[in-house]
Amino acid sequence: MPHDNLPIDDAPQAGTALAQLETPALLLDEARMQRNIERMRSRLQALGVAFRPHVKTNKSIDVTRRLLPGGTGPITVSTLLEADYFAGHGFTDILYAVCIAPNKLAHVAALQDRSVRLSLILDSVETARLLADERQRSGRAFEVLIEIDSDGHRSGVKPDGPELLEIARFLEAAGIPVKGVMTHAGSSYDSPTVEAIRAMAEQERAATVLAAQRLRAAGSACPVVSVGSTPTALFAERLDGVTEVRAGVFVFFDLFMAGIDVCRVDDIAVSVLATVIGHRPDKGWTLVDAGWMAMSRDRGTAGQRVDQGYGVVCDLQCRPIEDLILVGANQEHGIIGHRSGRPDNAPHLPVGTQVRILPNHACATAAAYRHYQVLGPDGALLASWPRFSGW
Numbered sequence: 478m479p480h481d482n483l484p485i486d487d488a489p490q491a492g493t494a495l496a497q498l499e500t501p502a503l504l505l506d507e508a509r510m511q512r513n514i515e516r517m518r519s520r521l522q523a524l525g526v527a528f529r530p531h532v533k534t535n536k537s538i539d540v541t542r543r544l545l546p547g548g549t550g551p552i553t554v555s556t557l558l559e560a561d562y563f564a565g566h567g568f569t570d571i572l573y574a575v576c577i578a579p580n581k582l583a584h585v586a587a588l589q590d591r592s593v594r595l596s597l598i599l600d601s602v603e604t605a606r607l608l609a610d611e612r613q614r615s616g617r618a619f620e621v622l623i624e625i626d627s628d629g630h631r632s633g634v635k636p637d638g639p640e641l642l643e644i645a646r647f648l649e650a651a652g653i654p655v656k657g658v659m660t661h662a663g664s665s666y667d668s669p670t671v672e673a674i675r676a677m678a679e680q681e682r683a684a685t686v687l688a689a690q691r692l693r694a695a696g697s698a699c700p701v702v703s704v705g706s707t708p709t710a711l712f713a714e715r716l717d718g719v720t721e722v723r724a725g726v727f728v729f730f731d732l733f734m735a736g737i738d739v740c741r742v743d744d745i746a747v748s749v750l751a752t753v754i755g756h757r758p759d760k761g762w763t764l765v766d767a768g769w770m771a772m773s774r775d776r777g778t779a780g781q782r783v784d785q786g787y788g789v790v791c792d793l794q795c796r797p798i799e800d801l802i803l804v805g806a807n808q809e810h811g812i813i814g815h816r817s818g819r820p821d822n823a824p825h826l827p828v829g830t831q832v833r834i835l836p837n838h839a840c841a842t843a844a845a846y847r848h849y850q851v852l853g854p855d856g857a858l859l860a861s862w863p864r865f866s867g868w
């Protein structure tokens with residue numbers, strides 16, 4: 478429950494000028510977003526594979542309706558709160574793509590009772606046992622995918638290892654048919670070249686298809702083969718054997734994705750509107766009211782070819798101001814400086830000047846906001862779309 482004194486909905490009205498917006502505010506360029514959606518859609522159409530967008534990036538019905546004009550799924554979620562919210566908007570085919578834990582089973586049951594076909598994932602016999610016990614206790618049916626480790630990035634079982642078949646045997650014996658396999662080739666984010674992303678996409682595909690073939694040979698139906706990350710989805714050259722692709726961050730893109738040449742800086746659809754609040758001329762700093770709470774602490778570009786600090790500073794038309802980045806961030810203070818660190822290189826931006834700052838990681842930055850302030854082609858505020866965070 479929100480505290481009584483907190484505003485529940487402070488969304489500005491359509492038509493409000495940017496100058497009137499209280500900052501920091503999260504801006505969404507609708508035309509850029511739409512272009513990003515079309516790019517992913519046409520790529521997946523060409524590859525002949527279904528799309529199950531990951532809605533963890535946007536956490537917004539307005540954005541997700543544009544991803545899926547049909548309006549009711551399929552979608553991928555990263556929290557059960559996302560599943561609740563989208564179920565409330567009529568989505569019934571939902572993949573919860575984080576391994577299930579015992580304390581979430583009551584929540585899963587509540588979603589099933591709302592007619593949601595919620596698919597769960599797991600990667601151990603230990604978790605399979607939990608579901609088997611729950612099935613025996615409650616008589617509930619579960620739709621389960623086994624997570625495959627296609628690149629050593631995070632979780633999952635090896636596609637050619639013995640655990641895969643052990644888990645399947647355990648599930649099938651407990652009356653839980655293996656619905657499919659899924660993987661997320663997160664190593665694609667570290668790919669130094671587009672060729673390396675292409676190779677990672679093929680590695681992701683081949684590992685998951687191999688796992689599905691082994692499961693089928695062992696007697697499971699395993700109809701679903703699900704892969705996905707934004708880089709591999711956009712650069713895969715073939716996806717034979719794959720039935721669906723999950724991707725999320727492409728809808729907005731960010732500096733991290735631009736840093737590995739998956740998009741251009743001018744494809745980035747979200748930016749933080751901030752206002753100049755002071756200066757430190759001796760250091761060449763301009764202070765703004767967007768610190769790490771507004772930008773997130775994500776410094777993902779620090780390990781890339783070009784370190785973008787806490788974000789790239791742009792003018793109100795979202796054109797980067799040459800070599801100006803957020804060099805530092807405290808909780809509510811952002812420090813704008815010249816990339817070179819030389820005080821005399823930074824332009825003077827008077828107090829009250831508004832800038833737009835492109836984020837390193839769109840999912841992390843958007844998480845702090847209750848709304849997207851949606852901009853039309855002329856830069857005017859078209860609408861304010863609610864979004865949520867948390868669990």
Ligand SMILES: Cc1ncc(COP(=O)(O)O)c(C=O)c1O
Nearest residue numbers: 531574661706707723724725726
């Ligand atoms: C399981 C899973 N699937 C799909 C995705 C989508 O990846 P991206 O945001 O790169 O599109 C993620 C992202 O973290 C994920 O964890």
